[in-house]
Amino acid sequence: MALKDAALSVRENAYAPYSNFKVGAAIRSSTGVVYSGCNVENVAYPEGTCAEAGAIAAMVAAGEKELTEVYVVASSPQPVPPCGGCRQKLAEFGKREVKVILATMDGAEFETTIGQLLPGAFGASHMEDV
Ligand SMILES: O=c1ccn([C@H]2C[C@H](O)[C@@H](CO)O2)c(=O)[nH]1
Numbered sequence: 001m002a003l004k005d006a007a008l009s010v011r012e013n014a015y016a017p018y019s020n021f022k023v024g025a026a027i028r029s030s031t032g033v034v035y036s037g038c039n040v041e042n043v044a045y046p047e048g049t050c051a052e053a054g055a056i057a058a059m060v061a062a063g064e065k066e067l068t069e070v071y072v073v074a075s076s077p078q079p080v081p082p083c084g085g086c087r088q089k090l091a092e093f094g095k096r097e098v099k100v101i102l103a104t105m106d107g108a109e110f111e112t113t114i115g116q117l118l119p120g121a122f123g124a125s126h127m128e129d130v
């Protein structure tokens with residue numbers, strides 16, 4: 001399945017009664033499998049989780065640890081950039097060059113990379129002396 005179709009499809013399942021802002025994310029793993037996730041909010045607001053986090057959790061639960069492409073779609077006028085936490089999560093499982101497409105429901109797409117979203121990322125190399 002195409003990443004775009006997977007992201008649009010899973011977005012319909014988003015649970016966002018507090019923000020009314022539904023987000024869908026799809027990632028392709030290094031084996032070519034597509035995993036998807038949607039945002040899941042909670043009445044205790046900080047307990048809500050992002051679409052990107054859901055897709056990554058699905059990939060890891062399936063036994064995979066490398067993502068090679070990301071697609072995020074939301075019903076906003078402009079493509080929505082992942083939050084800071086999701087940028088760090090994406091950087092954990094994807095190389096800097098990995099393409100990230102941010103899209104709107106109207107079909108507008110903005111292309112970036114994990115490295116551009118999180119320049120100077122904290123990584124394992126920073127702990128080498130520990
Ligand atoms: O990239 C993003 C940005 C926001 N949200 C969710 C979190 C929250 O449920 C709602 C409003 O911030 O959108 C995501 O899932 N991914």
Ligand SMILES: [Zn+2]
Nearest residue numbers: 050083085086
């Ligand atoms: Zn997030």
